[in-house]
Amino acid sequence: MTAVLTRRPGLARLRAASGGSPLHLACLGFVALLVLAALLAPWLTPHDPNAVDLGAALAGPSADHPLGADAAGRDTLSRLLLGARTSLLGPLGVVVTSTLAGVAVGTAAAWRGGWLDSVLSRSTELVFAFPGMLLAILVVSVYGEGLLAPVAALGLAYLPYVSRLTRSLVLAERARPYVSAYRVQGHSALQICLRHVLPAIAPVVLAQSTINFGYALMDLAGLSFLGLGVPPLTPDWGRMVFDGQTAIQHGYPLSAILPCVLVVLTVVAFNVVGERWADRVARRDR
DSSP states (O other), rough: OOOOSSOOOHHHHHHTTTTOHHHHHHHHHHHHHHHHHTHHHHHOOOSSOOOOGGTTOOOSSSSSTTTOOOOTTOOOHHHHHHHHHHHHHHHHHHHHHHHHHHHHHHHHHHOOOOHHHHHHHHHHHHHHHHHHHHHHHHHHHHHHSSSHHHHHHHHHHHHHHHHHHHHHHHHHTSSHHHHHHHHHHTTHHHHIIIIHHHHHEEEEEEEHHHHHHHHHHHHHHHHHTTOOSSSSSOOOOOHHHHHHHHHHHOOOOHHHHHHHHHHHHHHHHHHHHHHHHHHHHHHHHO
16 A cells, blocks of 8 residues: 655645735745845845946846846945845834734723723824824925834824724723633732733734834835935935936936835735735634
């Protein structure tokens, strides 16, 4: 008799871990490849991303410039690779800021209740009513170009999404019997929240933060396209689209189209990963 192999191949196990969706698996692979490219960008770039070569201006793909060059003769591939660092670092700052502050505000509002809940809830609703892009434009107009100002503004704008979600989750966890049991044993509110409540709601909050990452990437790219983001010499996908307007007018759209494609693919990939993660958490809790 022939032996029956019950162990799944590596790819099959990876698909099962990702929820069995080829789309989700492809998005995970794209995100991992993008992060790896951003980390290794200084060693992968074939040229200095800011090196101006007017002789290669608007050059098409070639052996020296695999993805062509922009209107200033700067290598498109090098700017895309190094621009991934800025394009991913900004949304990461937005997500970290909004998640940490949102979790703290939502947990305090749900756990304490009363007047503190009313004050925090009304405050976040005021922030929620103000468009995030307008807030970022206002802050950048006051503090000037750079990454810190728009990241701080968008972190504040995204805070209500996390705080409202956290508040509803903490309220549900607070009503569970184990919380009452820990209170009877003499555990403080801080101990219960840090050791038990927050770890229980972490998967849902992280799923929401993953989705927020994609939206933050799109918002920051839009600010850079408007000339309100990173300084002109900083490689950034949104800034590349802004700089590529001249190339489009001369019939060479590659230097502007490629960063647009990367922004769209990255936003879709993070949204798919976040939504699938949220779906898996929801199915697990049923």
